[in-house]
Amino acid sequence: MLETLKKEEIKVLFSEEDIAAKIKELGETISDDYKDTESLIIVGVLKGSFMFTADLVRQIKVPCQMEFIKLSSYEDGTESSGKIKAVDLSLPALEGKDVLIVEDIVDSGRTAKFLKDYFDNQVETETCKIAALFDKPSRRLAEFKDIQADYTGFVIDDHFIVGYGLDYAQKFRELPYVGCIELD
């Protein structure tokens, strides 16, 4: 019963140490890639990437500005239409800036595609890349098959994962590690 699932029952896939080591690596690569950038803007996607964003920026050695964005699905009654919109958007003008979006996970690819299009075409940033801690390529929808983060932490099989910011029904975000649960 998922409703009564306790954290002790979650199988750990990535420990705190695994995650920290991976983020250090990502931070080094990103710092190198952006070493000549004067105005790097980090945009964390709430809520799932809050922990990853906080740890990643501490491993990025170039000055950066922090912003956050929240997304939601358009709903038709109780049905999700699969379309995404940006909410709580109080971003400053980022036109002409170098933006690095920080996401928790790329799954179907719909969110990543939306974010790329949004920043490229509406915000009109100079550059826009995505860093995602996890990628589940086997779940990618055909229409988003070419969508991939520019920086990926871990590629995983088709598991539903929780912890380190990721939730199941708003639970388990606070766990410092990532584990998987079976959704049957």
Ligand code: IMP
């Ligand atoms: P996509 O738009 O299907 O690529 O899904 C992206 C979003 O779905 C992520 O930002 C997460 O919020 C959520 N998501 C996808 N897979 C998982 C998972 O395994 N655990 C928790 N959230 C997930």
Ligand code: MG
């Ligand atoms: Mg998310």
